[in-house]
Amino acid sequence: MSTLRSVKGMNDILPSEVTAWRHLEETFRTVAAAHGYGEVRTPLLEPTALFVRSIGDTTDIVEKEMYTFEDQGEKQLSLRPEGTASAVRAFVQHSVHAQSPITKWFYIGPMYRRERPAKGRLRQFHQMGLEVYGDPGPFVDAEMIDMAVSFLAALGITDVEVRVNSLGSGASRVAYREALLAFLEPQRAVLCADCQRRMEKNPLRVLDCKVPTCAEIAAKAPSLLDHLDEADTEHFAGLRAALDALGTPYVVDPSVVRGLDYYSRTIFEVRGLGGDLGAQNTLLGGGRYDGMVKSMGGPDVPALGLGIGIERLLLAMPEKPTAPAPDAFIVALRPEQRTAALLLGKQLRAAGLRVENDLRGQSLKSQMRRSDSLGARFALVLGESEVAAGTVQVKDLRASTQVELPVGEVAQAIHAAITPA
RNA sequence: GUGGGUGUAGCUCAGUGGUAGAGCACUGGAUUGUGGCUCCGGUGGUCGCGGGUUCAAGCCCCGUCACUCACCCCA
Structure with missing residues (x-):
């Protein structure tokens, strides 16, 4: 393209x-x-x-x-x-x-x-x-x-x-090379073109050839291990x-x-x-x-x-790991709540959480969909009334349950939920 | 270097000379402020590129480029 x-x-x-x-x-x-x-x-x-x-x-x-x-x-x-x-x-x-x-x-x-x-x-x-x-x-x-x-x-x-x-190593390797060449020489014409070339460059490679005729000959060749x-x-x-x-x-x-x-x-x-x-x-x-x-x-x-x-x-690899899903996705109900979303994100990340968001001002549906498709455990919804009250709607996307918590308690609640027992 | 296969939407692909399509993804809505399932709508295309044949080419022919697989070689 x-x-x-x-x-x-x-x-x-x-x-x-x-x-x-x-x-x-x-x-x-x-x-x-x-x-x-x-x-x-x-x-x-x-x-x-x-x-x-x-x-x-x-x-x-x-x-x-x-x-x-x-x-x-x-x-x-x-x-x-x-x-x-x-x-x-x-x-x-x-x-x-x-x-x-x-x-x-x-x-x-x-x-x-x-x-x-x-x-x-x-x-x-x-x-x-x-x-x-x-x-x-x-x-x-x-x-x-x-x-x-x-x-x-x-x-x-x-x-x-x-x-x-x-x-x-050393002498035994040289000796084997001689023995192998002596064995191959009479049958040179039968070998494939590649192997004829290999005889000059690296005769050992003839042993590795997959062409049936060559493999047949290679099988009868003197063994390196005997030398x-x-x-x-x-x-x-x-x-x-x-x-x-x-x-x-x-x-x-x-x-x-x-x-x-x-x-x-x-x-x-x-x-x-x-x-x-x-x-x-x-x-x-x-x-x-x-x-x-x-x-x-x-x-x-x-x-x-x-x-x-x-x-x-x-x-x-039979199974390849993928990137970990975010712990939470912050949803600004309307564009007016984006500043609050920004602040909440900063606060939660400082508390050690993986937090995603979408600050473009998309619809609620779009942001909720994105929370789900990213695999976030929680959606944190900020609307007009939550911002006024200093709270957050904390929705557990796995259990489909929702509670309203003060902003200051959100990080701890998420930590408690995601920490394995 | 040699040989085969494939190039159509972001992805996976259908389209057998006559108005460029589907699924997925994205997005708006059905549901004044709640995801998944379902339904309705929308955005998105130099049909790889160039030439030829034809009234008409995504489709046929020639060339070319790219990707891909195998040989070879190796990780």
Whole structure:
């Protein structure tokens, strides 16, 4: 309609939705605080090189999805496509490792990827993330996964599936890549075009292909888990044992490989199975990136993290909270009573009540209707005689009863009625 | 980037070439000063945009834009 619209894939969040957003964020903050995570806030804009180096220069994200521009001819900057790179950068930049052996951070904010929008996928989307530096795991890995599942449950999202895998580390990872390529090469021609391309860029992704022919081949491919070295195998076994001990249900899925290059050892994702989710049903994903801090110029500190997609959580939530209804709605019978309505409103709000009104001078019927549609518990009617007597007609809209009270007693009467026994 | 679907009132949508509609929402009234239920009335439209065919186009044709879903990728 209008010629001026928000940018494609970047949505306004109107007050009717913000209540649910806040509920979600507050729930996350509570869970994070309970686990000792502190909030970190980093810039939305970073040097492009940060993402190229951390996420990987052959990933889709940096190859074609970043919003990148030149800052007045000086530097290449990019809008952050995810949160981990910035967090690690901040961790290194401020030598946080020197202050404490373990650092736990969380963040909440918008991320930007220039993809074609679809259900559950936007160009500006929002993530809540966790970062842990200094603990090699695997116990903390299990704790983070369990924490994520508990968080989802606190939002009423219980129809989920946890998938875990291990990518190994160092030499074992390189060895597996070789073995996989050796297996795929003879069958190259049978693979779909995308997979032939994947063989060059990130062969692990072939394991994740949904094209039936490719999936058939992938099923026979050598398992990454068979190529883990002793330490990696032990780490992964430790993760599973800890998850078992916590009673967190999960499945080991060797096809979970994730799209960012920096992961090592533990990776996981949680998919939502219910709600209004479309094809994009990954609610959260994460893993371990033990080499990243060092590769960014910091000390050799192991790290682990996850990112949760807020918009997808909202799609998956079975019930979303709405804004609380006003305690009272003040009705000025005629325009002449608007000053009295103004004063009564100020007084009741000072007493801690949520009070609405309509000061346009609408009809009584209109104001009463509005009291009802807003869900106000009380309608407070001021007419000529009430103003003269210093009283208010206090109507309980639920019980349909009405009493006339002195102005000074209204706040207390409402408090008494709305306070749960 | 590729493919499909949809664009008509603020919202959800009907309208099968011949006067632009319904429900919801908003609003006035039925009830001198009382909401919900019901009834009567009212406000609200460049039918996404441009071109074409036709006596006549919301409807048919072409183009274009937007939104949306899927692929891809991922949160």
